[in-house]
Amino acid sequence: MQLNTDLYKMISKAQITEQLPEIRTWYEHLHAHPEPSFQEKETAAYIASGLKKMGLEVHRLPQNAVMGYLQATNAIGTIGLRAELDALPLHEQTNVNYISQNTGTMHACGHDLHMACALGAAKLLSAHKANLKHNVLFVFQHAEEKIPGGAVAVIASDFFKSHKPDVMLAMHSFPDLKAGEVGFRSGPYMASGDEVDVHIKGPGGHAAMPHKTVDTVLTAGQVLVALQQIQSRFIPTEIPSVLTFGNICAESVMNIIPREVLLEGTFRTMNEKWRKKALKQIKQIVQNTAKATGADAETVIRPGYPTIENDKNVTAKIENIATKLLGSKNIHLLPLRMTTDDFGYYAQKIPSAYFRLGVADSNGRSAGLHTPEFLPDPKALETGVSLLVQIIQNY
Known part of the structure; x- marks a missing residue:
């Protein structure tokens, strides 16, 4: 050198x-x-x-x-x-x-x-x-x-x-x-980085009789799709942002609808103002989507680095x-x-x-x-x- x-x-x-x-x-x-x-x-x-x-x-x-x-x-x-x-x-x-x-x-x-x-x-x-x-x-x-x-x-x-x-x-x-x-x-x-855990809860039941329970797995899938609005529709396009869920945990088998499904993800963005707004919106989307299917939901956000x-x-x-x-x-x-x-x-x-x-x-x-x-x-x-x-x- x-x-x-x-x-x-x-x-x-x-x-x-x-x-x-x-x-x-x-x-x-x-x-x-x-x-x-x-x-x-x-x-x-x-x-x-x-x-x-x-x-x-x-x-x-x-x-x-x-x-x-x-x-x-x-x-x-x-x-x-x-x-x-x-x-x-x-x-x-x-x-x-x-x-x-x-x-x-x-x-x-x-x-x-x-x-x-x-x-x-x-x-x-x-x-x-x-x-x-x-x-x-x-x-x-x-x-x-x-x-x-x-x-x-x-x-x-x-x-x-x-x-x-x-x-x-x-x-x-x-x-x-x-x-x-x-x-x-x-x-x-x-970017900033926050950890996002979403808990989808229901009574559980037999997979052959979903009408008698709440399908937590289906709800989790709908939540995952709905949350992509955060990046594509909610945050201004000029602000780099990523919302990724890297783990889905149902701890069940093929013929049991589980009582709880856990989604683990990370949210990252380059703007502190929109970071705060997006985290609120994540919680709102989870609650509304789960409510529409009859499931209960809890969103836990662990604040990360700015x-x-x-x-x-x-x-x-x-x-x-x-x-x-x-x-x-x-x-x-x-x-x-x-x-x-x-x-x-x-x-x-x-x-x-x-x-x-x-x-x-x-x-x-x-x-x-x-x-x-x-x-x-x-x-x-x-x-x-x-x-x-x-x-x-x-x-």
């Missing part, structure tokens, strides 16, 4: 290169010792120990989040950087010598890479705090992968409030781009830095994504930017996120650390 050496001020490319072996060691340790959401105790201890050795002010939350504060001598503001501690419930299927040692748990979303890059940036920047323009709050957050997420607890903490950033950043792995490439998008970028809307000024500024560092050919416009991340909570309160780090190999090959074969190209470590350092130096 060719980096623009003109951009380097305090921290040289040689210094970053010299630090890479230790960063690689951190990455491999974190990859080999993944922990599930809300159980990241050893990961948190490892991160906290590293930050303390660098001389940062370290604060730990009971929920496992770790924050490290780097105070610049003559700061004009504070930049926040979020990385995630948690891993996923998958059995890793790679052949690296640092494969997960915790059976059934692996870093399949790049959180190990994010943590290693943030640690690398913290170590490099901590040696130059006298020359930094901004304080830096490194947020190693727990439980990004599991609702209700960890961001809310971090934001509510006294330490975060007393060290509140003026700008919040998050860098995330992206298998669609090669190592050495990065992606940005201003404005709405990622949309991520990248601040235009913040995004433009860091994209400009990335372009100078990596060259315009390695900068890409990101497509809209219907996936979610609880970074949206930060973005609701602080001007923020969530951008992507390419992790595919030089031929563009990479397994997808959340798959047991996912393994970032380690060359992405250099790009990630260099970019974080230069953004914080030059912002």
Whole structure:
């Protein structure tokens, strides 16, 4: 990867290169010792120990989040950087010598890479705090992968409030781009995500005598069809939205009409205003459809993460830095994504930017996120650390 050496001020490319072996060691340790959401105790201890050795002010939350504060001598503001501690419930299927040692748990979303890059940036920047323009709050957050997420607890903490950033950043792995490439998008970028459970209930009965009962299975089917109005007729066509039910559970047999059918789904959209209206409409459609067949219905909605809307000024500024560092050919416009991340909570309160780090190999090959074969190209470590350092130096 060719980096623009003109951009380097305090921290040289040689210094970053010299630090890479230790960063690689951190990455491999974190990859080999993944922990599930809300159980990241050893990961948190490892991160906290590293930050303390660098001389940062370290604060730990009971929920496992770790924050490290780097105070610049003559700061004009504070930049926040979020990385995630948690891993996923998958059995890793790679052949690296640092494969997960915790059976059934692996870093399949790049959180190990994010943590290693943030640690690398913290170590490099901590040696130059006298020359930094901004304080830096490194947020190693727990439980990004599991609702209700960890961001809310971090934001509510006294330490975060007393060290509140003026700008919040998050860098995330992206298998669609090669190592050495990065992606940005201003404005709405990622969707909100709410879990929707629909319970259709009736007295149950013999399948040969449906006239003596209420057909909960038929009602469930009618509810599924009726709910597609949410996307096709209710929400304005220019607002990306998805309502998908991935599980139907009747727990019955062919000649029994069950007493209850459960539909489990997810609703995602890019607009918070319409999100609230659509969730109300979902409940209304379920009730009215069930009533027409004589069934009872209950809709349970578990609120998920809000949309991520990248601040235009913040995004433009860091994209400009990335372009100078990596060259315009390695900068890409990101497509809209219907996936979610609880970074949206930060973005609701602080001007923020969530951008992507390419992790595919030089031929563009990479397994997808959340798959047991996912393994970032380690060359992405250099790009990630260099970019974080230069953004914080030059912002």
